[in-house]
Structures are given as structure tokens and as C-alpha cells.
Amino acid sequence: xxxxxxxxxxxxxxxxxxxxxxxxxxxxxxxxxxxxxxxxxxxxxxxxxxxxxxxxxxxxxxxxxxxxxxxxxxxxxxxxxxxxxxxxxxxxxxxxxxxxxxxxxxxxxxxxxxxxxxxxxxxxxxxxxxxxxxxxxxxxxxxxxxxxxxxxxxxxxxxxxxxxxxxxxxxxxxxxxxxxxxxxxxxxxxxxxxxxxxxxxxxxxxxxxxxxxxxxxxxxxxxxxxxxxxxxxxxxxxxxxxxxxxxxxxxxxxxxxxxxxxxxxxxxxxxxxxxxxxxxxxxxxxxxxxxxxxxxxxxxxxxxxxxxxxxxxxxxxxxxxxxxxxxxxxxxxxxxxxxxxxxxxxxxxxxxxxxxxxxxxxxxxxxxxxxxxxxxxxxxxxxxxxxxxxxxxxxxxxxxxxxxxxxxxxxxxxxxxxxxxxxxxxxxxxxxxxxxxxxxxxxxxxxxxxxxxxxxxxxxxxxxxxxxxxxxxxxxxxxxxxxxxxxxxxxxxxxxxxxxxxxxxxxxxxxxxxxxxxxxxxxxxxxxxxxxxxxxxxxxxxxxxx
Numbered sequence: 001x002x003x004x005x006x007x008x009x010x011x012x013x014x015x016x017x018x019x020x021x022x023x024x025x026x027x028x029x030x031x032x033x034x035x036x037x038x039x040x041x042x043x044x045x046x047x048x049x050x051x052x053x054x055x056x057x058x059x060x061x062x063x064x065x066x067x068x069x070x071x072x073x074x075x076x077x078x079x080x081x082x083x084x085x086x087x088x089x090x091x092x093x094x095x096x097x098x099x100x101x102x103x104x105x106x107x108x109x110x111x112x113x114x115x116x117x118x119x120x121x122x123x124x125x126x127x128x129x130x131x132x133x134x135x136x137x138x139x140x141x142x143x144x145x146x147x148x149x150x151x152x153x154x155x156x157x158x159x160x161x162x163x164x165x166x167x168x169x170x171x172x173x174x175x176x177x178x179x180x181x182x183x184x185x186x187x188x189x190x191x192x193x194x195x196x197x198x199x200x201x202x203x204x205x206x207x208x209x210x211x212x213x214x215x216x217x218x219x220x221x222x223x224x225x226x227x228x229x230x231x232x233x234x235x236x237x238x239x240x241x242x243x244x245x246x247x248x249x250x251x252x253x254x255x256x257x258x259x260x261x262x263x264x265x266x267x268x269x270x271x272x273x274x275x276x277x278x279x280x281x282x283x284x285x286x287x288x289x290x291x292x293x294x295x296x297x298x299x300x301x302x303x304x305x306x307x308x309x310x311x312x313x314x315x316x317x318x319x320x321x322x323x324x325x326x327x328x329x330x331x332x333x334x335x336x337x338x339x340x341x342x343x344x345x346x347x348x349x350x351x352x353x354x355x356x357x358x359x360x361x362x363x364x365x366x367x368x369x370x371x372x373x374x375x376x377x378x379x380x381x382x383x384x385x386x387x388x389x390x391x392x393x394x395x396x397x398x399x400x401x402x403x404x405x406x407x408x409x410x411x412x413x414x415x416x417x418x419x420x421x422x423x424x425x426x427x428x429x430x431x432x433x434x435x436x437x438x439x440x441x442x443x444x445x446x447x448x449x450x451x452x453x454x455x456x457x458x459x460x461x462x463x464x465x466x467x468x469x470x471x472x473x474x475x476x477x478x479x480x481x482x483x484x485x486x487x488x489x490x491x492x493x494x495x496x497x498x499x500x501x502x503x504x505x506x507x508x509x510x511x512x513x514x515x516x517x518x519x520x521x522x523x524x525x526x527x528x529x530x531x532x533x534x535x536x537x538x539x540x541x542x543x544x545x546x
Contacts, residue, residue, distance in 0.1 A: 020066040023048040024540055025511075028058040030073030031519065034505040035080050035489050039482050045078070047511040050539035055505055076534060077519050079485065080504050081240025081512030082452040083492035086380055086401050086442030089234070089244040089268060090251060093226030094218060095446045099131030101161060103138075107145040110134050110161065115153055125156040128215050132162040132446070134170075137307055137413045144193065147172050147201025160212055165447050168308035169208045170201045179211040189328035191310075205304040205328055223254055224263075231266045235544040237451050238514035238533040241267040241493070241502060243442065245349065245380065246299040248273060249281040252288070259292050265538055267292050267512075269496040271299035271349050274329075274337060283344050291510070291539070294496060297347035299380070300337060301328045303357035306383060306410065306417055311354030314386060318419040325354050334364045342368040342375075347497075349378040349401070355386040355422065362392040369396040376495060378440075381406070384418060384426045394435035399495055401440045402429055404458035404479075405448040411464075411473040423474075429459065430477040439479075440495035441487035452488055453520075453531055459484040461525040481521050511540040 025047045032042045034055060044061045046054040054061055099117040104110045110131075118129055136142055150159055150172040158175035162168070176182070176199055183194045190206030192199055203211060218226070234242055247270050258264035272278040272295065279298075282288075288295035303325060304310020309317055312325045334350070341348045348365070352358040358379065365377050374397065382393075382400035393400055407427035415423045425431075433439045441455050448454075457463075459479045462472035472478060479487065493503030502510045518531035536544040 021053075021064060023053055023065045023067050025069045025071060026061060026065060026067035027071045027073055027078060027513070028062065030076055030078045030515070032078045032505060033080075033485065033521070035485060036504050036506055039486075045505060045511070045513070047540045050511055050541070052505060052507055052509050052511050054507060073515065077516045078505070079514050079516065079520070080489040080502070081510075081514050081536065081538060082238045082488050083241040083243075083440075083496075083503060084234075084239055084442045084445070084452065084455075085243050085440035085487075085492040085495050086245055086403055087242050087445045087450075088246065088447075089230050089242045089266070090223070090226060090247060092233075092446040092450065093228075093230030094222070095132055096226065096229050097222070099129065099161070100133055101131050102133035102164065104134050106139045106141070107134075107149075110145070111149055111153060114150075114159065114161065118154070118157070123157060127157055128175075129154065129157050129159045130161075130215060131159075132166070133164050134161060135164045135307065137410075142413070144168070144200065144202045145170050146195070147199075150201065158214070160208075160215065162208065162212075163305075163308060165305040165307055167205050167208070167305035167310050169203050169212070171203060171211055172201060173199075175211055175214070176201070179214055181207075181211060189326060191326075204308055205310045205326075220254075223251075224258065227255070227258060227264055231264060233450060234266055235536045235538070236533065238516070238536050239266070239450075239452060240510075240512040240514070240536065240538045241269065241496075241498075243269040243271065243492075243496065245271045245351075246273045247271070248275065249278045252293075252295055255293060259290070265292070265541070265543060267502075267510075267538070268294070269297075269498070270295045271297045274298060274300045279337075279340060282346075287346070291501075294498065296497070297349050297378075298337070298341055300334065300348065300350040302334065302350050302352040302361050303327055303354050306353055306414065309417070311384065312357040312360075313354045313384070313418070313422075314356045314359070315422075317417055318422075319416050324356070327357065327360070331360060331364070334361065335367070338364050338368050347376055347378070349380055351380045353381050353383040355384045355389070355425065358382060358385050359389050362389055362396075362398060365398050366392060366396045369398070371396060373397045376497065378495060381444075382432060384422060385428060385432070386422075387425050390425070390428075390431055390435060393432060397436060399436060399438075399440065400432040401442065401495060402427075402432065403442050403444045403448060404429065404455050404462075404484075405443060407462060407473060408458040408464055409448060411462075411469075427474065428477045429479055433479065433483065438491045438494060439483075439487055440492040441484065442492070453516075453528060453533075455488060456481075456484050456520060457525060457528045459487065461528075463525060465529060467525065485520060511537060513537040
């Protein structure tokens with residue numbers, strides 16, 4: 001015994017126990033869903049210098065590390081920070097300062113809100129009044145409004161009120177006059193709705209931009225406020241990365257300014273708009289990649305939206321005779337931009353809603369992709385796909401980027417638009433998932449709610465907030481819980497070429513987490529809707545606490 005003690009002391013003298021490694025933060029005693037390849041579950045995460053240094057059991061990590069800060073999760077649920085693979089970050093921020101028309105039940109309620117807004121803001125004569133969020137499909141009378149009452153209320157101020165999807169708007173006569181729009185005006189890729197020889201004030205797709213371009217650009221301060229306002233709300237929703245779909249190169253320069261000052265901390269994957277000046281600027285500079293900003297793709301628009309019947313269809317809309325919708329640009333344009341994007345090694349991401357719009361873009365992509373590849377060209381929305389075209393996604397490694405809440409928002413009227421056969425290929429997320437075995441998910445905010453948990457709810461349960469329909473909307477195309485989480489984390493990261501740095505809780509990746517009070521893998525649909533984000537961590541920094 002004496003000999004044992006002697007040699008033990010001798011060993012301790014020559015071979016002292018290794019000291020613990022110091023880290024910034026230890027998250028312990030949690031339920032950690034790593035979303036790694038095995039979708040494994042553990043308890044603790046160690047963070048240093050904004051990155052994950054270890055993942056494992058609480059006891060093991062406490063033995064290995066000493067921490068400047070210990071966060072006891074008390075069993076709560078830690079997931080990788082949510083990634084919104086399709087949204088409009090800057091536009092959302094700017095929308096926070098205009099008239100909110102979401103949830104209105106009729107045109108009269110829209111007018112009331114606009115009137116209240118103008119009075120509260122003390123709008124000056126001739127100053128533009130802008131709003132967004134109305135949806136005639138939610139009204140008792142499911143028809144586009146006319147601008148007669150708007151003209152009476154605002155005989156001097158130009159007014160532009162955009163539909164929730166941004167693909168239609170109603171404007172007053174002052175705005176039409178300022179834009180030189182009349183009953184005879186024709187706009188490629190757009191439409192001015194005329195009744196009894198007079199514009200009703202309703203504009204579709206490119207016609208919205210034709211008038212909207214007259215609105216004065218936001219000031220530098222308004223842009224800063226918009227970015228920081230959007231960031232605040234995104235962090236509160238558990239988002240740590242957002243894909244901003246369709247910015248100018250000038251906006252990218254503004255983003256860089258606020259990243260440099262460290263006021264902006266939200267990670268952004270930016271798609272530049274389909275504009276010749278954007279092509280010239282970014283091709284000259286090259287791809288931009290930092291820990292917070294990634295610019296390597298372009299957002300192109302094939303067609304409009306289903307709700308405003310601007311989506312381009314192979315056959316006429318079921319509820320409007322001889323109306324097919326339309327493309328927003330020519331087929332030749334899509335081919336030319338695909339060619340230049342391909343030659344410069346950038347990613348092409350195209351908005352396509354109707355089955356004709358999807359087919360045209362799929363075939364355009366196929367011409368350049370020529371089979372299996374890892375270029376990750378995306379079709380944004382892929383909303384209505386002809387049954388004969390699904391295989392093109394897999395054949396040419398084309399990635400469908402979808403927004404599950406579109407399905408639960410549109411399910412009340414979508415079949416009326418497209419009929420009982422075409423609806424089978426609409427919002428078909430599980431069928432699309434099968435093509436490449438992965439699918440990124442987003443919200444399209446501000447078109448839909450910013451909250452990612454609603455994305456999860458819609459993807460898995462395919463119901464509205466009241467639990468309708470009882471069995472779910474086309475439940476055969478629901479995603480599993482694990483796949484929905486992957487779509488909001490690792491698969492969204494992959495769609496951005498960022499899967500090696502984010503999207504899962506693994507050593508070496510950014511310490512981007514969201515901590516919830518509810519287990520997404522076991523909770524009922526009622527519990528999901530009541531779930532809360534308790535904490536959001538981006539780069540190891542706590543950026544939101546409930």
C-alpha cells in the first residue's frame with residue numbers, strides 16, 4: 001500500500017493532470033439537436049471565439065473545459081440557428097414604416113387603415129402614401145378593388161397599396177397620372193386592369209414597378225433603421241441567417257458599411273436583382289464572402305403570383321376563361337442571363353410559380369447544367385409543377401426552394417385557380433424532396449409571417465392555426481419533422497454553399513443557436529403554435545433573450 005501511494009505521488013509529480021481548456025461559454029444540461037448526418041441528440045456545447053469547439057454530454061464537457069460563462073439550459077431545446085432560405089430582409093425592414101394592410105377583411109378596412117396612417121403621420125399634400133399586405137382572397141368579396149374611394153380620400157397624395165405577395169397593387173388616379181398610365185397603356189410582363197374604358201387602379205406584376213419606381217428612394221437613415229429593425233425581429237424569431245432575394249449592388253455596399261461598424265450582425269446570403277448594372281458591378285469585383293455576407297447569386301423572375309393570376313400556366317386558369325397568366329420577361333432573356341451567370345460561375349435562382357413558368361426555367365437550366373452537377377441552381381417557390389416535369393429537378397440537380405406557409409395560406413382557394421388535377425402538383429414538397437434528397441425552406445417574408453416555427457408547422461402538419469383541415473392539406477406532401485428541421489438549417493445552408501460553416505451543431509462551425517421552450521420533435525401541432533424562442537445566439541453572442 002505504501003509503495004502504491006509513493007509511486008502515485010511520484011507519477012503526479014512528473015505527469016501532472018492536464019489543465020482544462022478555457023472556452024468562452026458552456027451550454028449545459030440541454031436537449032441539443034445537432035442536425036448532424038445522424039441527426040444525433042446530446043446535452044452540451046462549448047463555444048470559443050464565436051465557434052463550436054466541442055459537443056457532447058454535460059459531464060464530459062465540464063471535465064474538459066472551464067468557461068468564462070456557463071448557460072444552464074435546464075433541459076430546454078437547442079437547435080442550430082434557423083436559416084430562412086427565401087425572404088426579403090431589407091424590404092421587410094422598410095415595410096415596418098408603411099401602412100400595414102395584412103389581415104384586412106375587406107377593402108373598406110384597407111381604406112380605414114390608410115386614412116388613419118395618413119392622419120397619424122401628418123402626411124403632406126403630394127407626399128406618397130405606401131402600404132402593403134392586402135389579399136382579396138381573404139375578403140368576403142374575393143375580387144380586386146377599384147380605386148374610386150381612394151381617389152375621394154386622397155385627391156392630392158399619390159397612393160400605392162401593394163398586395164401581400166408584391167405582384168399586384170391598387171393605386172389612385174394621382175399615382176396613375178404621375179406615371180403617365182391610362183387605359184391604353186401596355187406594359188411588357190404586366191397589366192393595367194381596365195373596366196368600362198377606365199383604369200380601375202389595379203396593377204399586375206411589372207405594372208406595379210412601373211408606377212412604384214416614381215416613389216422617392218429611402219434615405220440613408222431610413223435604410224439603416226430598416227436593416228436594424230429587420231435584424232431585431234429576425235433574431236427574436238430565432239433566425240441567424242436570411243437569404244435576401246433581390247437586392248441592388250448599391251444595397252450590398254450599404255450592408256458592408258453596417259457590417260464594418262458592427263451594427264449589423266445578421267448573416268445574409270444576398271441574391272442580386274436581374275439588372276445589367278448589378279451584373280457589371282459584381283462580375284468586375286467577383287464573389288463576396290465573409291462570415292456575415294455572401295454574394296454569389298442572382299434572383300430572376302419568370303412569372304407572377306397565383307393569387308393575382310399572374311403565374312404563367314400551361315392551360316388557362318380554371319376560374320377565368322382563356323387567361324394563362326404571363327411571363328415577366330421573354331424566354332430569350334432567361335436564356336441570355338443563364339448563359340452569363342453560368343460563364344461567370346454564379347448561382348441562378350429564379351422565381352417560378354405556374355407550371356409553364358417552372359417548365360420554361362427548368363428547360364433553360366437544363367441547357368447549361370447538362371446533367372448531374374453541384375452548381376445548386378435554384379427555383380424559388382416551384383409552386384405548381386406539371387407531373388411530367390418533376391424528374392427534371394433530379395436529372396439536372398436543380399434545387400427547389402420552397403415556402404411551406406404558402407401552401408397553408410393558399411389552400412382555401414388554390415384548387416379554384418388550377419383545378420383538381422393541377423393541384424396535385426402544387427405545393428408538392430415531399431415529391432420535390434425526393435428529387436435530390438434535400439430541400440431548403442423559407443418564409444418569403446414579408447409576404448408571409450417572419451416566424452420560422454410557422455414554417456415548421458406548415459411543412460409538417462399542413463394545417464392553419466385553427467387546425468384545419470383535420471387531416472392536413474394534401475398531407476401526402478408533408479415533410480417529416482426531421483426533414484423540416486433540416487430544411488430550416490443544414491439544407492438551407494447547403495442551398496447557400498455554406499453547409500461546412502453553419503446549419504448544424506458540430507465542431508468548427510459558427511456558434512449559431514436557437515433555444516426553444518418546446519421540443520419540435522415531439523410536440524403536438526397545438527403546442528408548436530404556442531412555442532417560444534427563449535434565446536438566439538449568433539457567433540457565440542446572445543443577440544436575443546425572451
